[in-house]
Amino acid sequence: MLKIGDFSKLSRISIRMLRHYDEIGLLVPERIDEFTGYRYYSEEQLLVANRINSLKDMGFSLSVISEILKTYNDSQALKEYLLLKQAELKELAEKTSRQLQILETTINRIGKEDNVMKYSVVLKEMPQRYVASLRKTIPSYDKEGMLWEQMMKEIASQKVQYANPCNSIAIFHDKEFKEHDPDVEIQISVQGSYQNTENVEFKNVPSELVASATFKGSYDQLIEVNQAVANWIRDNNYDFNGAMFIIYHVSPAQTQNPDELVTEVCFPVKKINSKKS
Structure with missing residues (x-):
């Protein structure tokens, strides 16, 4: 069993965030000492922590991560979640690309045309x-x-x-x-x-x-x-x-x-x- 401090170091998740995960039921300690209130985690829970970190890096919210973890071993269900996120991020990337292009062309025209921002x-x-x-x-x-x-x-x-x-x-x-x-x-x-x-x-x-x-x-x-x-x-x-x-x-x-x-x-x-x- 690992104390919360040790688990925090190994999982690269802050103690504050681990407590939050516990509150929302995302990553609940294996055992809580009824006298001291200390949280203890099992070594196997490091796998769950790594999955959470990986899914956060992909852009999933904690509420969605909680749903994904329930069916994590179902490869088809996991793939569907990932495909949906991929499509969402591609759409966001295209939108961001358009916004950057508009910004760039507008910046380049400033000083060359009088009506650049007059008519948006x-x-x-x-x-x-x-x-x-x-x-x-x-x-x-x-x-x-x-x-x-x-x-x-x-x-x-x-x-x-x-x-x-x-x-x-x-x-x-x-x-x-x-x-x-x-x-x-x-x-x-x-x-x-x-x-x-x-x-x-x-x-x-x-x-x-x-x-x-x-x-x-x-x-x-x-x-x-x-x-x-x-x-x-x-x-x-x-x-x-x-x-x-x-x-x-x-x-x-x-x-x-x-x-x-x-x-x-x-x-x-x-x-x-x-x-x-």
């Missing part, structure tokens, strides 16, 4: 949504309001219930800026079931990965915001993967003051495979 770009997953959609060619971009007026008029009789959040979106399907006759689709998130009208289609939109930047104020900033997002996509090894769209969080329909507008510019993206074949 984020990578996010746009969830699947059910929308009312209207797509048409309009005379010019500033005539987009025509589409919203037409949509509201055509769906009014169905008493459409809007989703929460109720994203109002404009999608620009042309591959380049057009001075005349741009192809524009508007969408508004809804809930329920409705009939298509002459120009409005109710449809599901799949989730998609986007790089986005949100800004407050007039639409005069759009060119600068687009540049900031495009630079981020280029610098962080992504590529464009669909039509650019805008989410109107606070739109002209809600305020006449351009300084109060809140707009999010989104570019669907995909990761570029940097591995050489």
Whole structure:
């Protein structure tokens, strides 16, 4: 039998932690002297201590380690635990790698561009949504309001219930800026079931990965915001993967003051495979 001090030295676990393990039932002493309260451990418990240390080094929490030890001799059960942790750590490593790359590219652009941190770009997953959609060619971009007026008029009789959040979106399907006759689709998130009208289609939109930047104020900033997002996509090894769209969080329909507008510019993206074949 080993006193707690000796067991601590051999197992490389502090006395304080051994007492904690005892309290939570993870590693209970073989015997506790009823008169002195001294804890004694068997030499065989060094194997358990080594397993605990090994599993901690892999990143398992004490509560999970406790579960693993119950089936440690079941090789299949142990393998499943390890595979789950491996997948978790790989995902974390990929996330950390992306964060480091974003930090590096942002640091490198500071001093070279004025809008590096003015417009913060984020990578996010746009969830699947059910929308009312209207797509048409309009005379010019500033005539987009025509589409919203037409949509509201055509769906009014169905008493459409809007989703929460109720994203109002404009999608620009042309591959380049057009001075005349741009192809524009508007969408508004809804809930329920409705009939298509002459120009409005109710449809599901799949989730998609986007790089986005949100800004407050007039639409005069759009060119600068687009540049900031495009630079981020280029610098962080992504590529464009669909039509650019805008989410109107606070739109002209809600305020006449351009300084109060809140707009999010989104570019669907995909990761570029940097591995050489």
